[in-house]
Amino acid sequence: MPQRSYLYLAWAFAPGLASCGETEPPDLPNPSSSSGADPSPDPEWSLGDAPIIAPQVQVHPQVATVLEVTWTQTTASERTWLEYSFEDDEWHLSPARAGHVGPHREAVLGVPADTQVQIRIVMETAGVYRRTGDATAATGSLPRGMPRPRVVEYFPGLASHERYLLGSVDGMEPYGHPYDGPFWLYVVDRRGRVVWYYSDLGSGATMAFPRVAPAGTHVVVEKRMFGAGQYAPRLLEIALDGSYSREIPVPGLDDSFDLTDWGTVLFNTWSRDGEAALREQGPDGTSRIIWDCRRWAGPLGILHQSHCYSNTVAWNRADDTVTMSMPYINTAVEVDRVSGELVGQYGDAPYSYGFDPDSWSFEFNHYVNITPDGTLLVSSHMPGHGPTEIPGDHAFVEFTIDRDQERLVERWAYHGRPEWAMYKGMAMRLANGNTLANYGTGGVIREITPDKRTAWEIVWDVEHDKPHVKRMVGHNVLVDDLYALSQGPVQ
Structure with missing residues (x-):
């Protein structure tokens, strides 16, 4: 310290x-x-x-x-x-x-x-x-061992107005496993300079999914042990100016979470021999099962417990639904938060929506989410590639959801770049129409215009003999007012 x-x-x-x-x-x-x-x-x-x-x-x-x-x-x-x-x-x-x-x-x-x-x-x-x-x-110096990014391109006239990026990056040693950590939360400016950071080096906790609280008053991130270790999962709430921090136990939290406007936590549970579900935890710590993956998977012949693992929990405010992403069966589901009813099922699992064109499919999908326009946005390998390392064959794809015909109709797709997202990866639609995307273990974060130009790109390098392997980056959010994130919860 x-x-x-x-x-x-x-x-x-x-x-x-x-x-x-x-x-x-x-x-x-x-x-x-x-x-x-x-x-x-x-x-x-x-x-x-x-x-x-x-x-x-x-x-x-x-x-x-x-x-x-x-x-x-x-x-x-x-x-x-x-x-x-x-x-x-x-x-x-x-x-x-x-x-x-x-x-x-x-x-x-x-x-x-x-x-x-x-x-x-x-x-x-x-x-x-x-x-x-x-x-x-x-100001002082950054801690020894904290990664630093480099900016590849920045075109202010193309980029969104936000001046800062909130995110997470692993601090692994060269040739290490990205989930070994340690993990660092960061805020960088558009020039790639770190202006805020947080790490819990002693705990070994995974912190890969930082979010801005719905009220915009602080940062929230999960702290858990990769591989179901002994570290009790929880959420950390933290203000950037150091005036506030609190840890909230979230029993069963596995990989991802989201927050509702009324203060509940949506999260997925998964264990090798136990529950695999979407849950909602209230401010008093009590939780309920919204949707049980095992009950859904059994009748479909999806019997292996790992098939219910989800790398995404994303709340769709407009429709009050939640999306989950099961990469090992190349499938995503959309669930009604209140009733737990299945609203939509997308991908390879039986009875899923079809694709238009039908050459599309999900391959190890990540961060499946509903955009403000009601479309489906996903980070996925290109069809047929699965988990095999094929740099250049990762895509960020947007689909129109045709609920009457139960089809996903391609609306926008971005692929053909040299990066590869073995783990993690995300795409999020911004207010100006751009897409904020990252390649997970590819270590590249890029803001992309609707006509597929690069507005901003930063890279988190690590020593490796494979040029497409970088530091693993977690979830990203563009922010503009750091003082807003220093308020802490508003009572």
Whole structure:
């Protein structure tokens, strides 16, 4: 654990701050608003002594890319916030908060490791702004052993507006097994720089499916043992600024989960000699079986327990259904969350929907999900290839669901690239129409336009004699406001 580093600052006050008036302070750039507060205006400044004592900046003890600013305010203001800059004269703002008398704490987020940052504190009451001068501090170094990605391409005009990517990556040694870990959660910016991270190196827990809580207030990820070890499965809720974390036991959680808007957890269970089901756990810890895979599989002649393993639990908010993906039988199901009734069955299993064209099939499918348009999006090997390593023959495919004719009609397909997703892999439709896709063990994350151009691509490399083998990447989510993910659950 890194040592807590304190910077006791002789915080400089900008020229002119010691006297009242409406003169514009010299050489103070107007920041761009990016985090919730309006920037303090350059014209018509009314400046007096900033009512602050004992300002300090420290590197967060667990996350070296996060700076903590603390101060004591001696006079109340309507609002107070931080302004900070670390490159290109671009200024960022923390959220505006009530400027009460007493101690304050705010985090500086979105800054890469080993980076100098200029920071100032701003207070505002009735249009009168008081601002300290700039203090300079630096973020710490990333932990030894944490992987770093590289950016291959980035075209801002093609990419979605979000500035950051949340995800998970394995930290395996060269030629190791990707599930051996350790696993790292990360947030990177569009330049591929890590600006936040988390790992639990001592537990050996698998953390491959980070999600943003439905309210957008924090990150949630599973912590479990690969191969049904002795680590009791649970969910970790965590705020990016370190102000909140909580672990929630989820007995039976196997591989994937999702969260509903009303606070329940949807997850799959699977064991070699026990239950294989879709469950829903309430805030009080009680759970119910929504859908029992064994009862479905038996009459179809699917008798091996591993056939009920699912790598996906994805809630479809619009229809209140849940998709699950069984890669060992090349099949996915869509289940009504309330009744547990089967809404749709897609793939190889008997009585599944057909394909149009009929040359399509699922092959070791991953992250089968329903898009906002009601289509089905899947990460899959190309038809006939199964688990055999054939770089270039992995696809991300979107189908229109023809429920009347019980057919999946091809709408969009992306394939032919050199990557290969042996394990993991996902595709998610973005609000701007692009698709965020990753190749799992192929280590490539790509934002793809509807006409199949690359808007952004990053790669997580690892030493290996097979060029298509990289670090395994887990679930990805694009995010734009890191302060929103620092709130913690809203009661």
